[in-house]
Amino acid sequence: MTKQLTLALLAAGVLSACSLAPKYERPQAPVASAYPTQAGERNGDATAIGWREFFPDQRLQSLIATALENNRDLRIAALRIAEARALYNIQSADLWPSLNATASGTRARTPASLSSTGSAIVGSSYQVGLSLASFELDFFGRVRNLDNAALAQYLATEEAARSARISLVAEVAKAYLTEQSLAEQLDLARKTMESRDTGYKLAKQRFDVGASSALDLRQNEILVQSARAxxxxxxxxxxxxxxxxxxxxxKPLGDLPQEKTLAEQTIVTDIPAGLPSDLLARRPDIRAAEQRLKAANANIGAARAAFFPRISLTAGIGTASRELSGLFDSGSQTWSFAPQLVLPLFDAGRNRANLSLAEVRNNVAVADYEKSIQIAFREVADALAARATLDELIDAQRLVAEAQSARLKLADQRYQNGVASSLDVLDAQRELFSAQQTLIQARQLKLTNAIDLYRALGGGLKETSEGPAAAQ
Structure with a gap:
C-alpha cells in the first residue's frame, strides 16, 4: 500500500507540474525590412552553397579542410558542446527520483551501568534495502524550468560552435588571400628594385663621365632605397x-596544390542576399543569442517558483534483523516514508532579489539578441554596398596602372631625347609602382568582400552544395 501511494505521489508530482515562466515571444527584429542597396536584388540562400563550390581554388580548399580538422579554437568549441551537454544531463537528472541500494551493519556494546538488565549487552543490527533520496515534487515547475534553461544553454553552445566553424572558413580564406596579395606585391617590389637598381647604375655611369648632375644621381639612389625599404x-x-x-x-603548411594569383581566383562574388528576416534562421550566432534568451526566460520561471512551497519525498524499503542470517526471514521487512514541505516565510529578500536578477538578465538577453540582428544586418549591408562599387574600382585602377605605364615610357623617351628631365622619369616610376600595388590590393578587396558577404549570410557551414539550384 505504501509503495502504491509513493508511486502515485511521484506520478502526480511529475504530471501536474506547472510553469511560472513568462510565455516566450520572439522580439521584433530592430532592422529595416530590406537592405539599403537591395533594389532589384533576387532572393537566394547562401547557406546552401557549400564552401568547396564557393572557393574553387584547390589549394584554398585543402587549407580550409585542414583547418576544420586541426584548428584549436574549433576543437575548444566542440569541447564546449560536450561540456554543455554534460551540464544539461546533470540538470535533467533532477526530474527523476534517485534510487539507491543500501546495506548497513552495526555491532555495539552497552555497558552494565546503562543496561536495563544490569549487565553489559553486545547487540547487532543488519539492514538492506532501497532508498529514495529527497525527491522534489515539481508542482510549480522550478526543476522543469531549470532543465529548460540548461537545454537552451546547450543548444546555444551548439550554435556558437557552428558560428565558429563559419568564421574559421572565412578567416582561412581571407588569410590565404592576404598572403597571396603580399606575395604579388613582394614580387612587384623585387622587380621594381631590380629595375631601379639598373637605372641607378646607368645614372652613376652618366655622372662619372659628367653627363648628368649629382641631383639626378641622388634621385635615382632615393628610388632604389625606397624600393629596398x-x-x-x-x-x-x-x-x-x-x-x-x-x-x-x-599545422605547418606543406604538400599543397599549385597556387593561383588573385586575378585567377574564381570565388563566387555574385551572391543573392535575400531578406534581412532570413538572417534569423540562417545565422548561427543569432540563433545562439535566441537560445540564451530562452534560457533567461526559463530562469524567471524558476525564480518565481522559489516563492511557493517546495514538497520533497524521502522513502525507504528493505529488511532488518539482529542476525545477518535473519535478514530475509518472514516479518523482517521495514519501510519509511517521510514527505517534507518547506514554505518560505522570511529570507531577507533573497527570493525577491533572485527574481529581479533573473528579470534583468532576461532584459540583457533581449538586448543581446537584438544587437546580434543589428550586427548581422550591418555586415550584410556593408558587403552589399562595397560590392556595388568594387568592379568599377578595379576597372578604374587597372586603367590608372596602364596609363602610368604608358606615361613612364613616354617620359623615358623624352628624357633620352633631352626634352624632359630625369625627375619626370623618376616621378613616373614612383607613380607606376604605387598604381600597380593599389590594383593588387583592389583585387584582394573584391575577393575578401565576397567572403565577408558569404559569411554574413551564414554561408560556410556546409562543405558541398545541396541541389542543382544551390549554386545559381
Missing amino acids: SLATLTRQRAQATNALTLLVG
Whole structure:
C-alpha cells in the first residue's frame, strides 16, 4: 500500500507540474525590412552553397579542410558542446527520483551501568534495502524550468560552435588571400628594385663621365632605397601573414596544390542576399543569442517558483534483523516514508532579489539578441554596398596602372631625347609602382568582400552544395 501511494505521489508530482515562466515571444527584429542597396536584388540562400563550390581554388580548399580538422579554437568549441551537454544531463537528472541500494551493519556494546538488565549487552543490527533520496515534487515547475534553461544553454553552445566553424572558413580564406596579395606585391617590389637598381647604375655611369648632375644621381639612389625599404616591409608582412595562416590551419603548411594569383581566383562574388528576416534562421550566432534568451526566460520561471512551497519525498524499503542470517526471514521487512514541505516565510529578500536578477538578465538577453540582428544586418549591408562599387574600382585602377605605364615610357623617351628631365622619369616610376600595388590590393578587396558577404549570410557551414539550384 505504501509503495502504491509513493508511486502515485511521484506520478502526480511529475504530471501536474506547472510553469511560472513568462510565455516566450520572439522580439521584433530592430532592422529595416530590406537592405539599403537591395533594389532589384533576387532572393537566394547562401547557406546552401557549400564552401568547396564557393572557393574553387584547390589549394584554398585543402587549407580550409585542414583547418576544420586541426584548428584549436574549433576543437575548444566542440569541447564546449560536450561540456554543455554534460551540464544539461546533470540538470535533467533532477526530474527523476534517485534510487539507491543500501546495506548497513552495526555491532555495539552497552555497558552494565546503562543496561536495563544490569549487565553489559553486545547487540547487532543488519539492514538492506532501497532508498529514495529527497525527491522534489515539481508542482510549480522550478526543476522543469531549470532543465529548460540548461537545454537552451546547450543548444546555444551548439550554435556558437557552428558560428565558429563559419568564421574559421572565412578567416582561412581571407588569410590565404592576404598572403597571396603580399606575395604579388613582394614580387612587384623585387622587380621594381631590380629595375631601379639598373637605372641607378646607368645614372652613376652618366655622372662619372659628367653627363648628368649629382641631383639626378641622388634621385635615382632615393628610388632604389625606397624600393629596398618596400621590399623589406613586404617580406616581413608576408612572413607574418604566412604565420597567421599556419595558426588558423593548425599545422605547418606543406604538400599543397599549385597556387593561383588573385586575378585567377574564381570565388563566387555574385551572391543573392535575400531578406534581412532570413538572417534569423540562417545565422548561427543569432540563433545562439535566441537560445540564451530562452534560457533567461526559463530562469524567471524558476525564480518565481522559489516563492511557493517546495514538497520533497524521502522513502525507504528493505529488511532488518539482529542476525545477518535473519535478514530475509518472514516479518523482517521495514519501510519509511517521510514527505517534507518547506514554505518560505522570511529570507531577507533573497527570493525577491533572485527574481529581479533573473528579470534583468532576461532584459540583457533581449538586448543581446537584438544587437546580434543589428550586427548581422550591418555586415550584410556593408558587403552589399562595397560590392556595388568594387568592379568599377578595379576597372578604374587597372586603367590608372596602364596609363602610368604608358606615361613612364613616354617620359623615358623624352628624357633620352633631352626634352624632359630625369625627375619626370623618376616621378613616373614612383607613380607606376604605387598604381600597380593599389590594383593588387583592389583585387584582394573584391575577393575578401565576397567572403565577408558569404559569411554574413551564414554561408560556410556546409562543405558541398545541396541541389542543382544551390549554386545559381
